[in-house]
Amino acid sequence: MTRYLVPLGIFLAIVVFLGVGLGLNPREVPSPLINRQAPAFDLPQLHATDRRIGPAELRGQVWLLNVWASWCVSCRLEHPVLVDLAKTGIVPIYGLNYKDKRDDALRWLQQWGDPYIISIMDSEGRTGIDYGVYGVPETYVIDKAGVIRYKQIGPLTPDVVRDKILPLIRKLNV
Amino acid sequence: MYKLILALVLAVAVLPEGWAADARPTSDNPALDQQVQHIASELRCLVCQNQTIADSNAELAVDLRNQVREQLKQGKSKQEIVDYMVNRYGDFVLYRPPVKAQTLLLWGGPFLLMAGGLFALLRHLRRRRRVVDEAIAPAQLDEAARLLRGDRT
Numbered sequence: 001m002t003r004y005l006v007p008l009g010i011f012l013a014i015v016v017f018l019g020v021g022l023g024l025n026p027r028e029v030p031s032p033l034i035n036r037q038a039p040a041f042d043l044p045q046l047h048a049t050d051r052r053i054g055p056a057e058l059r060g061q062v063w064l065l066n067v068w069a070s071w072c073v074s075c076r077l078e079h080p081v082l083v084d085l086a087k088t089g090i091v092p093i094y095g096l097n098y099k100d101k102r103d104d105a106l107r108w109l110q111q112w113g114d115p116y117i118i119s120i121m122d123s124e125g126r127t128g129i130d131y132g133v134y135g136v137p138e139t140y141v142i143d144k145a146g147v148i149r150y151k152q153i154g155p156l157t158p159d160v161v162r163d164k165i166l167p168l169i170r171k172l173n174v
Numbered sequence: 175m176y177k178l179i180l181a182l183v184l185a186v187a188v189l190p191e192g193w194a195a196d197a198r199p200t201s202d203n204p205a206l207d208q209q210v211q212h213i214a215s216e217l218r219c220l221v222c223q224n225q226t227i228a229d230s231n232a233e234l235a236v237d238l239r240n241q242v243r244e245q246l247k248q249g250k251s252k253q254e255i256v257d258y259m260v261n262r263y264g265d266f267v268l269y270r271p272p273v274k275a276q277t278l279l280l281w282g283g284p285f286l287l288m289a290g291g292l293f294a295l296l297r298h299l300r301r302r303r304r305v306v307d308e309a310i311a312p313a314q315l316d317e318a319a320r321l322l323r324g325d326r327t
Contacts, residue, residue, distance in 0.1 A: 026223060027223075029220060029263065029264060029266045030264060030266075031263075031264065032260070032261060032262070032263070032264040032265075033262070099233070125233075125234075125237050129237060129238065129241060129262060130262060131262070132262040132264070134220035134221055134234055134263065135220070135221065
């Protein structure tokens with residue numbers, strides 16, 4: 001009897017491992033930046049290039065940093081979600097315009113709406129590297145002390161906003 | 175049809191040259207290029223996860239290669255550059271993951287599997303020997319010996 005049970009057991013174990021493996025998303029690499037200070041930057045603003053901004057100026061509030069680009073297809077998908085979230089006024093959203101051309105970015109915002117308090121221009125993508133960006137769009141939740149608390153890789157969906165982002169913001173705002 | 179085949183053959187013949195041109199380093203400092211290549215070949219490209227940033231032409235890989243080059247020029251050591259990458263992208267960026275509690279199964283797993291296999295093999299061999307020992311009775315052995323001698327009576 002064990003003669004059949006042992007191979008069957010091994011087979012079932014492999015099935016379970018492979019089954020779990022199928023459910024994982026290899027594109028979602030856990031960020032080492034969670035619970036660490038948001039990397040500093042000093043970059044020009046998209047709408048007023050003579051003015052600069054960095055995370056130090058945003059201390060004292062919970063805010064979202066959304067990495068986007070006009071060339072990014074999934075950003076279009078995510079955009080209505082951001083616009084809706086901005087309308088609620090629950091959390092200020094700042095945009096990191098990643099490796100984009102200024103004209104394209106401005107046109108994009110004009111066309112689809114601008115959910116951002118300020119868009120920050122990272123044309124070289126250096127700040128993107130500091131934040132470990134590897135697939136646009138990405139969204140960071142940053143707390144009052146300037147610590148990254150959550151990173152969304154890929155587009156925000158209404159589900160993610162409702163189940164992850166909003167509860168976290170409520171908790172951080174207490 | 176003939177023309178199509180000819181066109182395909184020509185296209186294939188031309189391709190490798192195009193690729194080689196892509197991969198050729200674009201600087202006049204071969205020693206630095208080699209160092210960049212060496213470090214880049216141990217870092218994973220996160221956009222195309224089964225390639226190193228040395229192999230990949232994804233935009234992020236190009237940026238990261240430039241980052242490696244720049245930091246080498248600033249006199250940073252290999253370890254400092256690797257740490258820089260790990261701080262931003264995590265251990266996943268390393269093609270050779272470090273041995274830690276989290277990666278113990280990754281490193282030890284193959285040895286565990288091999289030990290399991292050896293154990294199963296030994297057990298199987300031992301059991302088979304026992305079966306062989308038990309199954310052949312002395313009378314049968316005599317019979318076999320007789321047959322081998324060519325004694326058919």
